Amino acid sequence: MRATLLLFSILSINALGHADWLNFRGPNGSGLGDGIKDLPTELTDESVAWKIPLPGRGLSSPLIVGDRLFLSAASGPEQRQLHLLCFDRRTGEPLWERKFLATGRTMSHKKTSVAAPTPASDGERIYAIFSSNDLFCVDLDGNLIWMRALTLDYPNASNSLGMASSPIVAGDTLIAQIENDSESFAAGFDLLTGENKWKLDRPNAANWSSPTLLQLNGEDVVAMQSSKGIVGIVPSTGSPLFELGDGAATIPSSVAAGDRIYIPSNGLTAFKVPPDGGEPTELWNESAQRPGTASPLVLGDKVYVINNAGVLNCANKETGERIWRIRLKGPFSGSPVAANSDYLYIFNEAGVGQLVDLRGEEGVVVSEIELGETILSTPSLSDGALYIRSDSHLWSFSTP
């Protein structure tokens, strides 16, 4: 390897700090910011570090790259105005904004938004997709690198209820699931040009779940979920490695922990995937551990599921056996996140943030804050701060 290339590689690796939050639910789509430090231990007025207005609605979560925070939004009479925003994550100061006009359909259920999918990043660029199937790539300074208008490319790929699947970067490929009743596909996009590296037909059925990353033999494998089940693929080629065909939910996403994957299927089903990507082995299935809209979370030796009644279930991740359950204030559209086994953070649709202390024999809600605005999104974490967006504001929480 040439010295300059090696230097570039080292710099690129270093750019991906441990505190970065690069896609929906952070590292690997897990909701777990392993190694993120100094998160707030209470959610109170005093812990609000800053709050800023947003130019449009969205269900997408903020991305964190270094000291910058990136967020998408949509505005206008039919949400045709698409925004990609950058802020200083420490102060909330706006740094830049790029605006586009939707080229695809913007119809969605009133509850959701054209800015439902969370963008993704490789630490150098931001890849933002909207329900209109407009996909933009900018660098961290907002310089436009490429764009795709996927509804112009594939005219029937849309969902009248809205699209919501969030893309993810794996290696040198951006993977997005564009799945609906009429023209479903998944594609791997070149990070530098936006061109298709591969494109796969997917089941023609509405699907709002997001791809999840798992590691096999140190290599990334992307698990794509749909009503038919799960397909594990090689990110750079789309080649299938394994398939689980027993059906899966189309709203909450699977979560991976090493070579295990926890799938919202017939309740919750845990599989171990062999290192060679062969046929996975079912470890357990618990029909009572049925995720609602929120995706599951694996923390330490436990798996957490929030059902449609707002009940938080804690189970042994090896057996599925329930350890405890408590009722939270729901309902939830967003998913829980955590940085360690001490606390879990979740915001309900009414804008009530809840901090669950996980250290005792059972979980206890130790802190709550009413933000007074609809929140349908999932928080993001970075060293020293939690970020959450509502329909009209973006908040940063930190320890006072």
Next chain:
Amino acid sequence: MKPLTLLAAALCLNAPVHGAEPADWLTAFQEVGLEGEGNSAAAAAWGELTQYPADTIPQILDAMKGASPLAANWMRSAAGAILEREKKAGATIPTDEFRQFLLNRENAPGARFLAYEFLDEIASDSAATLVPGMLDDPSPPLRRIAVAQVIEEAKLIINDQDAASKLLRTALDAARDVDQINEIASLLREDLKQEVDLPTQFGFLMRWHLIAPFDNTGREGFDAVYAPETNVDLTATYQGKDEKEIRWESYSTSNDYGMVDFNQPFSPLKEVVGYAHTEFESSTERQVELRLGCKNAWKVWLNGELIFGREEYHRGIRIDQYVLPVMLKAGKNSILVKACQNEQEQDWTVQWEFQLRVCDSTGAAVLSDDRLPTPEPEQKGRRRSAE
């Protein structure tokens, strides 16, 4: 200079390319295509173009005329980036040029709206003075701003019935957006107790011939080619689902939003296909848009040519859900709609219906030359909201 040559030069020099003009970079945007074609050249052009000062913005706006939606987004974001940088730097912003660009109705509607947004951002007082003159503007988003202002004025004097009515009628004539038309109609009807002919306002097609049910068991009817797709003969009889003999029936709707409800004449059915046919008289050949709302799987033909189809069931319906640009021929135009009902049994899957209007690209109704008065509610059909 060719975009690829510019790209190569930009990559080598990593600095503004000497001798290149903004027009050269704008060409790269015009050449972006489907599936990512031209992205690399466009990115290099974007990087170069956004180094230019704010007085380049009108040139970028000018290039948006005739640009594809993709190219327009490259240009829109470049103009925005220049303005953002120049504002931060405290540079002089050419607000007079934005104003002049906005006032020239020959410019691209989207670019003129962008000029308005820029002007409003820099000199909102100047932008505000232009709003009353935008009531008949060819740019729908500009017209929307002016309509909103008139609606607010009318609300303030709603107790002065004559004056409020005059303002609201002006607003109704000008409005193109569904939410504004509905708001105006609501004020006229509920506050001023006046009649509003919404179907004519929107241009919904109200009189049809319907035939059903053909078979859609297993959702196979969407791809099946039944007789009406090859020849519309309103006098013919066919063997429909379950070997039932079926024939075309005359149908009209009085629904405010032109809803054509197959469940009315045929009773609620499942796993069936229905067709609706009508004719539209145009004195000239002209470009229009067929705008469809439908929560069933559907196909639309104009003069025997399939325009578009979509196999999605019960995910929602709204006015202008699908916009289908078409060319009408002079004389009678045949419009055929196929609407498929599936097997779902939930109460929100009962609907087997569609709404279709003809309008220009701004959303203004285009009426058939032989359009009849809107059917009265008691004649046939029912009056209910489609929103």
